[in-house]
Amino acid sequence: MxxxxxxxxxxxxxxxxxxxxxxxxxxxxxxxxxxxxxxxxxxxxxxxxxxPPAGDAAKGGAAKKDNSQLPTVTYAIPGSSDVATVITGTGSLAARREMPVGVAGEGGMVTRVLVEPGQWVQAGQVLATVDRSVQVQTADSLAAQIRAARADAALAQAELERAQALLGRGFVSKADIDRKTATRDAANARVRIAEAQLRETQARNRRLDIRAPAAGLVLTRSVEPGQIISSGSGVLFRMAQGGQMELRAQLAESDLQRVRIGTRAQVTPVGGEQTFSGEVWQVSPVIDPQTRQGIARVALTYNPALRPGGFASVQIVSGGQRAPQLPQSAVQSDEKGNFVYILDKDDKAVRQSVTTGDVSEKGVVITSGLQGNERVVLTAGAFLNAGQKVKPVQQKKQ
CATH class of the missing domain: 1.10.287 (Helix Hairpins)
Known part of the structure; x- marks a missing residue:
């Protein structure tokens, strides 16, 4: 217990x-x-x-979170600048004044060809010669006939003078004087005929030489020694008068309306980087009904790089205007046309339809739709929607 x-x-x-x-x-x-x-x-x-109060702190945190999720876009205020209106086209190079050279006389066998393509020649310079052995003999024969006719004329003149001396003495009659005068005149006429025939033959012989019609550059040669030529042989040489060249630019009908004579142009041959300055010297008065194009001819000074028949591009400065200019990345396009995005006061994207002009290395010219003081989205425009709020960043000036 x-x-x-x-x-x-x-x-x-x-x-x-x-x-x-x-x-x-x-x-x-x-x-x-x-x-x-x-x-x-x-x-x-x-x-x-x-x-801040707990409610305000919560709101601030939410706003900060929302801003961090907004897309960042780069914008710029393009302003307005002087923009040249440039018309582009392509065409073929050619001699501004091409001169075909052929047979001017009766022809014959070519004995010598004195020039090659690419050479400069003077007016009247011999390009090729034709055999004239027969023509030389004919000229010699006519020269001999002239000497004979002059001798006959001199004899007739002497006889007339003797007869006139005897007339006062009564040894000859007046009729004899008239006959001797007629004989003297006929002899002088035969002299003139023979001289004319000789000059004609000499002129024909000179035409056997193929000569340059004017100073210029030899472009082509289609004759060789030993060749038989005649008036039907066609063109033997082609020349560029003064060496002047041109570009025959094919332009659309609307562009051709804006081109004026004297307008400056820049020509670049295909395959080369060198650009040549020229000016429009002729505008075609007609339009090809098939292609709806016309030709503007641009004059150029000679240069080895300008080869007739070659292909080249041209930029024709037809005038200027004040307009905004944007990089190509800023301009969008869809089924409704070209447009850009601009930012309103609330940093929201607003679609703005625009009309574009010339495109160059500097950008795209906006001919209508912008004043130049708008905030235009330069990048990320393809990923925006109208009314979408963004985080804008202004482009740094270069």
Whole structure:
């Protein structure tokens, strides 16, 4: 009995100690929580009222998060500048005044060819000679006939003078004087006829030489020594008068209306990088009904790189205008036409339809649709939608 009572007493004491320990722990947790709350309150009091209300802080965080998700675009204010109106086209190079040279006389066998393509010649210079052995003999015969006719004329003149001296003495009659006068006149006429025949033969002989009609550049040669030529042989040489060249540019009907005589032009032969300056000297008065194109002829000074028959491109500066100019990346296109995106005061993208003009290395000319003071999106325009809010970044000036 005493043993059982002792065990019960001991158990009661252990339960009392456990309850006391748990109570102390609870008080420790309560005190620690109060300390933490006091520290938080102290920190808040130290910061004062600088923190916005909880609602405003939430709104600011949301706005900051939204701005970070907006697409960034680069924009520029293009303004207006003087832009030259440039008309482009292509065409063939040719001699401005091409001179075909052929047989002017009766022809014959070619004995010598004195020039080659690419050579410069003077007016009247011999290009080729034709055999004239027969014609020379004919000219010699006529020269001999002239000498004989002059001798007859001199004899007739002397006889007339003697007869006139005897007329006063009564040895000859007036009729004899008239006959001798007629004989003298006939002899003089035969002299003139023979001289004319000789000059004609000499002129024909000179025409046996193929000569340059004017100073210029020999372009082609289609005759060789030993070749038999005649008036039906066609063109033997082709020349460029003065070496002047031209580009016969094929232009659309609308472009041809804007071209004027004297307009400056830049010509670049195909396969080369060198550009030649010229000016329009003739505009075609007719339009090809099949291609709806016309020809503008651009005069060029001689240069070995300008070869007739070659192909070249041309840029004709037909005038100027003040207009905005944008890089090609800023101009978009769809089924409704060309357009750009501009930014309104709220940084939202607004579609603006535009009309484009000439395209060059400097960009695209906007002929209508922009004033030049708008904020125009330069990049990322293809990924925008009308009304979409963006984060704008102005392009740095170069």
């Amino acid at each position: 005493n043993y059982e009572a002792g065990m019960l007493g001991r158990s009661e004491r252990l339960e009392y100690v456990g309850e006391e320990t748990r109570g102390r722990r609870r008080w420790l947790w309560i005190i620690g929580g109060l300390v933490v709350l006091a520290l938080i309150a102290a920190a808040f009091m130290m910061r004062g009222g600088s923190q």
